[in-house]
Amino acid sequence: MVLQNEKFEVLFDFACEAFLKGDYRNAVFNAADALERFYEFFVKVIMIKNKVTKEHYEKLWALVRNQF
Numbered sequence: 001m002v003l004q005n006e007k008f009e010v011l012f013d014f015a016c017e018a019f020l021k022g023d024y025r026n027a028v029f030n031a032a033d034a035l036e037r038f039y040e041f042f043v044k045v046i047m048i049k050n051k052v053t054k055e056h057y058e059k060l061w062a063l064v065r066n067q068f
Helices: 007-021 024-049 054-067
Strands: none
16 A cells, blocks of 8 residues: 655544544644655755755754754
8 A cells, every 4th residue: 555645644633533523642743744844844845956065965854843
């Protein structure tokens, strides 16, 4: 089985399910993780669109990753 969903979509679904079950701690954890994965996805899409090299992407994401 292969999922075509992005990581942030799956994590957000987990967060919604946890929230509906009343497991608020896991809901917040998964929602925060989904948001971080969405940021990563967004940066990748914009950098590909603007033809930025993979080396520049790695440098940029290392700076962003250290902020979390």
